[in-house]
Amino acid sequence: MCFELDSVPPVPVIRGAAVSHEDLVLESADGNNFAAFAAAPDEPAHVGVVILPDVRGLYRFYEELALRFAERGMAAVAFDYFGRTAGVSKRGDDFEYMAHVEQTTPEQVQADVRAAVEYLRSSGASSIFTVGFCYGGRNSWLSAAGGHGLAGAIGFYGRPGEGSDGTPGPSQRASELDAPILGLQAGADRNISAEDNAAFDEALAAAGVEHEIVTYDGAPHSFFDRSQEEFAADSDDAWARVLAFIEAHSG
Numbered sequence: 001m002c003f004e005l006d007s008v009p010p011v012p013v014i015r016g017a018a019v020s021h022e023d024l025v026l027e028s029a030d031g032n033n034f035a036a037f038a039a040a041p042d043e044p045a046h047v048g049v050v051i052l053p054d055v056r057g058l059y060r061f062y063e064e065l066a067l068r069f070a071e072r073g074m075a076a077v078a079f080d081y082f083g084r085t086a087g088v089s090k091r092g093d094d095f096e097y098m099a100h101v102e103q104t105t106p107e108q109v110q111a112d113v114r115a116a117v118e119y120l121r122s123s124g125a126s127s128i129f130t131v132g133f134c135y136g137g138r139n140s141w142l143s144a145a146g147g148h149g150l151a152g153a154i155g156f157y158g159r160p161g162e163g164s165d166g167t168p169g170p171s172q173r174a175s176e177l178d179a180p181i182l183g184l185q186a187g188a189d190r191n192i193s194a195e196d197n198a199a200f201d202e203a204l205a206a207a208g209v210e211h212e213i214v215t216y217d218g219a220p221h222s223f224f225d226r227s228q229e230e231f232a233a234d235s236d237d238a239w240a241r242v243l244a245f246i247e248a249h250s251g
Contacts, residue, residue, distance in 0.1 A: 034083030048125030
């Protein structure tokens with residue numbers, strides 16, 4: 001799991017921002033019903049953000065992140081991966097998520113991304129981005145090959161190479177990615193090497209995909225967390241890059 005259950009995004013709350021939020025149940029094209037959390041400014045938003053959580057699925061960290069985007073004028077939807085195997089109800093801290101991860105395919109994730117994108121478009125957003133973390137970072141980049149018409153795909157410490165089962169990753173599918181890519185990687189990540197990140201950068205360049213891969217030297221996996229105070233400067237920089245990337249590509 002990327003974050004502890006009491007983690008919160010290291011993003012300042014904008015007090016007094018006029019935003020609304022709600023729990024949702026969305027339906028993908030294969031008939032799957034899955035939980036989501038939507039947050040939006042009271043004024044119409046032309047930018048939408050689909051948030052792809054880490055391997056645990058939807059929980060507080062990602063709901064809070066959706067609110068932080070909404071406070072900055074963007075509509076956001078964070079969604080859960082496990083509607084097919086765990087239903088749509090709220091879960092306790094003892095949720096055994098890995099059994100559900102193992103039953104979830106990349107194609108199913110993209111079907112759910114599509115439903116979240118369509119929800120945001122139906123709400124008036126015209127420029128849609130994905131933002132993901134760990135498992136969600138990888139799937140965020142792969143969303144750029146999902147035919148969703150994204151304006152950009154952002155991933156925090158996602159695995160860019162092949163999966164443990166040999167499934168092609170973003171590096172192998174670079175020529176299929178049809179949106180700009182931002183990668184925010186942890187230099188001290190025990191599972192993602194500098195060579196992995198360099199290979200991703202090279203694959204994107206060879207495919208002619210607009211991209212930026214940033215590595216924060218010495219930062220561990222999951223550094224983007226308010227409790228990781230010694231990496232606050234890295235978190236601040238990463239958040240600034242996310243906002244700048246969205247602004248640059250939102251038309």
